[in-house]
Amino acid sequence: MAKTALITGILGQDGPYLAKLLLEKGYKVYGLIRRYSSPHYENLQFLGIMDKINFVDGDLTDDASLLNVIKTVRPEEVYNLAAQSFVAASWEQAKITTEINALGVLSLLNAIKYFSPTSKFYQASTSEMFGLGNDNGYQDENTMFHPRSPYGISKVYAYWMTVNFRESYGIYTSNGILFNHESPLRGIQFVTRKITDGVAKIKLGMAKNISLGNLAAKRDWGFAGDYVEAMYLMLQQKDPDDYVVGTGEFHSVQDFVALAFKQIGVSDWKQYVIIDPRYNRPAEVPHLRARTTKVNTKLGWKPKVTFEELVSMMVTADIKRQEMVLKNS
Ligand code: F7E
Numbered sequence: 001m002a003k004t005a006l007i008t009g010i011l012g013q014d015g016p017y018l019a020k021l022l023l024e025k026g027y028k029v030y031g032l033i034r035r036y037s038s039p040h041y042e043n044l045q046f047l048g049i050m051d052k053i054n055f056v057d058g059d060l061t062d063d064a065s066l067l068n069v070i071k072t073v074r075p076e077e078v079y080n081l082a083a084q085s086f087v088a089a090s091w092e093q094a095k096i097t098t099e100i101n102a103l104g105v106l107s108l109l110n111a112i113k114y115f116s117p118t119s120k121f122y123q124a125s126t127s128e129m130f131g132l133g134n135d136n137g138y139q140d141e142n143t144m145f146h147p148r149s150p151y152g153i154s155k156v157y158a159y160w161m162t163v164n165f166r167e168s169y170g171i172y173t174s175n176g177i178l179f180n181h182e183s184p185l186r187g188i189q190f191v192t193r194k195i196t197d198g199v200a201k202i203k204l205g206m207a208k209n210i211s212l213g214n215l216a217a218k219r220d221w222g223f224a225g226d227y228v229e230a231m232y233l234m235l236q237q238k239d240p241d242d243y244v245v246g247t248g249e250f251h252s253v254q255d256f257v258a259l260a261f262k263q264i265g266v267s268d269w270k271q272y273v274i275i276d277p278r279y280n281r282p283a284e285v286p287h288l289r290a291r292t293t294k295v296n297t298k299l300g301w302k303p304k305v306t307f308e309e310l311v312s313m314m315v316t317a318d319i320k321r322q323e324m325v326l327k328n329s
Contacts, residue, residue: 002028005076006073006078007029007030008082009081009124012082014081016185019047030069032055032058034059046185047185060108061099061103063111070116071116076120078112078120079122079235084100084151088281090149090151090154094150097154101155102157102158105161121171127178127246128285130145133145133146140290141177145159159242162175176230176231177244180220181226182223182224193318195257196311197318198272199264212273212275213276218288218289219250219251220247223313244290247303248292
């Protein structure tokens with residue numbers, strides 16, 4: 001019998017990469033979708049797995065739909081990747097961010113507790129929970145949380161609720177505290193895709209510049225395709241636990257910009273970049289860098305794609321996309 005997994009957030013960036021990995025391992029994959037909201041299937045199509053997913057209807061803010069899905073599917077593994085994941089939007093939409101990212105997780109955990117308590121549960125926790133918290137410039141599983149956005153705060157609630165269901169009811173729950181992870185499937189509003197999309201358009205004469213906010217922020221950027229393997233490994237252990245997942249390196253937004261322009265042979269990138277304070281955040285997280293000892297040693301996980309390879313992969317994919325747009329226009 002094939003193992004079954006339910007992925008929430010199946011249409012986002014990580015959902016399709018995780019689904020592909022689980023399909024390759026012989027899983028039957030269910031994907032939760034909000035059918036009323038005209039779902040976009042491009043990312044599943046990009047990876048060629050659209051027709052291999054069993055779609056089920058539900059929404060993290062609708063308890064009854066989650067109870068119904070968990071009761072019907074009784075998945076062996078549940079990967080909760082659904083979220084309002086755009087940090088910048090979370091100040092203006094703090095309440096809905098909390099309803100989805102915090103209370104939604106409580107609802108999903110309750111559905112598991114009542115209808116499928118042997119399901120293993122993965123929660124997409126995030127380095128945004130650390131915010132200003134650090135230990136000699138790094139963050140690991142013991143670093144204090146000091147979130148700086150309604151998004152980060154909502155994720156701290158979900159983190160502790162995930163721990164609490166493990167401690168209170170003995171349910172197998174794990175938090176993956178993932179640092180920034182990117183790919184050609186990344187949403188266009190996140191800084192990496194915004195840059196690589198802009199660079200591609202500038203190369204092809206379709207845009208003149210890119211408007212950005214704080215270039216000094218530093219992030220530990222890895223490739224999403226590598227990170228879903230860590231998610232999978234977390235649910236294959238004898239005991240549930242929480243893990244920080246990152247590369248251990250950080251780079252500034254400016255480094256990313258410079259490297260992306262280098263891909264198209266431009267060294268004087270400053271002439272193409274406009275600094276627009278509208279993209280600054282009310283409270284910024286200045287730097288995030290993972291200390292990855294636990295995930296490296298306990299799960300044997302290490303990232304495969306380097307920072308340079310990631311930037312190159314994303315620029316190449318965006319140039320290809322925009323060439324198609326030009327061809328079809
Ligand atoms: O910003 C700076 C911005 O929006 C990165 C999500 O997946 O990773 C992601 O959150 C940095 C910030 O990602 C622009 O101020 C400068 O310092 O790409 P981002 P994020 O906020 O780090 C974490 C781990 C998650 O969990 C989240 O869900 O780049 N920045 N100029 C800009 N950012 C954006 N978006 N746009 C700019 O123009």
